[in-house]
Amino acid sequence: MSNSEAKLHLSLEEGVFEISGSELFVSQQIENFKDIILEALQSKNKPSQDLPRHNDDFVPPPPAEPLAPGEKSEHGFDNKSFPRVLHIEDKDVKIIKRMPGTNNAKKSVNTALAYLWGKRSVGVEGVSFQEIRDLCEQQGCLDSKNFSATLQGAREYLIIDGKKGSSSKTCKLTLPGVERAEELLEDLNGE
Template sequence: MSNSEAKLHLSLEDGVFEISGSELFVSQQIENFKEIILEALQNRKDESLDVVESTISRTPPAAQPIPEGAKSEHGFDKKSFPRVLHIEDKDVKIIKKMPGATNAKKSVNTALAYLWGKRSVGVEGISYQEIRDLCQHQGCLDSRNFAASMKNAREYIIIEGKKGSSAKTCKLTLPGVERAEELLEDLNGE
């Protein structure tokens, strides 16, 4: 048995019993609670419960494509763009230059791709400064017009926090998620 991450999620009509950790630890805990779990399942079955959910999932290795149409634990379609984003645990790296005729468009596209990647691993509310630093790293930061570029992308990106505050955060809107996926699909296919 390996030391890879494993998880048991059991929901008896959302009573939920969850164990996560190394594969060995989860297996030991399943064995410890086996009789209780089986008894609870049998009781629910006897009560003619339609669905009893029990899954064991393992964290997929980095850069492995995720089956099309699978849903993430956060409720949106789980997709993978390994030619554009390198995602490992909660760390997201953009590995391709973002397209755009101007630095403003490239900055918005960089923000969309990065925010989508972070959202896909369950992290929302990314620091505004982190986005700005990423744009600088991508070579598309227009420091004088960056704030205006992000503000003009309000259909796709929500910026929360006071003007001039270092505690501002960014997250995607639903149209932003859709736009980011279109962008990432195009870049991933190149």
């Protein structure tokens, strides 16, 4: 695939879902959101049995209530917290447990997953690469020579934007990364 710009625009009657960026980025995001997109398209084509068949009789559904901790949204995402693993205050996230792993590479990836999940839960999508590097050093799992390659190798879970060697590199979770982070955090929170 080339690095030319690509764009996906999905409307579903102007609910819209738009992704733009390099072809590789857009392809990765389509793959990450594939199940949700297909489900939305399939449900759009099914006639609803709950709604009246005539537009004159249509009554909009009531607005959604905020989710309680542990409750799933209609899209399957949880409103979770993991107080035994993450201390979250405003937009500040601290990891308060040691991350598991059989080697420093696995511990580094787990540190990134947990921290990025915490940041995402407070509305921060992208985190600087240096911030994650510093956390790995605090966790005692930083392999400074292989750190970048380690995180780049976890591309199923992490999206890293920015040029090689750049101080402005950022890191964020893919949808499988969110799921893996939640599994990890649930396990650690229960210990």
